[in-house]
Amino acid sequence: MAYEVAAPKYVRLAQTLQGRIEDGTYPPGSRVPSENQLVQAFGMSRPTVVRALELLKRDGWLESRQGFGTIVRGRPEVAERKVQRGREVLDRQEDRASGRLVEVRQVPVPPRVAALLGVPRTAQVLLRRLLIEADGEPVELSSSYFPAGMVEGTELGDSALLAEGLRAHLEARKKVRFDHVTERVSARIPSREEAGLLEMAEGEPVLSVLVLACDASGQALQVTDVLLPADRQELEETYRLD
Known part of the structure; x- marks a missing residue:
């Protein structure tokens, strides 16, 4: 657990x-x-x-x-050089991304996502899943989860690619304001479906960057699980020593 x-x-x-x-x-x-x-x-x-x-x-x-x-x-x-996956996820224009939308549907909320969104574990949430490719090879699987209250009145449930970022889309249609992002990085074995989309062999690990996007009060507006094939990633950070 x-x-x-x-x-x-x-x-x-x-x-x-x-x-x-x-x-x-x-x-x-x-x-x-x-x-x-x-x-x-x-x-x-x-x-x-x-x-x-x-x-x-x-x-x-x-x-x-x-x-x-x-x-x-x-x-x-130093901060300029640091990759901010959360910002990339929120601001990426789907219709200009080098990839494709592979899934848009209502799903039972994963337990970990339920805790972050503050919804019951029996709730249904919208899953919007984008596969990013580079040189014909899948390099990222981005699965965004939205509570029901954030979907109504938006185009998130449509299968067409958005011509704007998720943040811009929600701020314009729901009159919310994204204030901050928390990223949690871990390693795990992908599900069979995830591994298939990323064209990975069974048992190969991925890096999971769990992106929690909140408003100023700390209320979660969306959660995105960004999966990166571990053998295709190199993490580097420069920081000061006290």
Whole structure:
């Protein structure tokens, strides 16, 4: 049995603030809200707020300036080099992607996805599955799950490719706003169906990047399971040493 471990509160707050820097809510050179304002806005304790700000300063997103408070530096060079699968999933235009839509249907919600979406395990959710190819070879299987409330009034249930990203589509039609993404990376053996779509031999592992996309309140809007054949991937990250 797999257990979901939520990220610490200070990490979730840091991710939210980072997202607001990236979308221009807090532009470079501006001051971020004071500790007191952040405590009131997010309902978190001062130590949690302080720790989140320290994390962003350490990673180069923020800096302290005497007499000015905490200032936004913008996206650090290290972050520019980091692959953000969640952003790719949300912003990818299906009709321009090098792949095909292989499945769109209502399915029983997988237990792990039910916990993340906050829906009953007996619920039905919409599955929208996209297979990405490169040089004629499948390199990614992206399975997005949407609760019923997010599907009504959208084109997510249609079998036609979307001419815009999932985020843009939902924000325009459901009047929601995506605020932050949490990614959880693990390795597993794919199902027979998944292995077949990825043209993998039985028993070969995949990297699973579970993308949880939320609004500012932390409510999950969609969950996407991105499968990458392990033998076709190389992960690299550059980071500072304290």
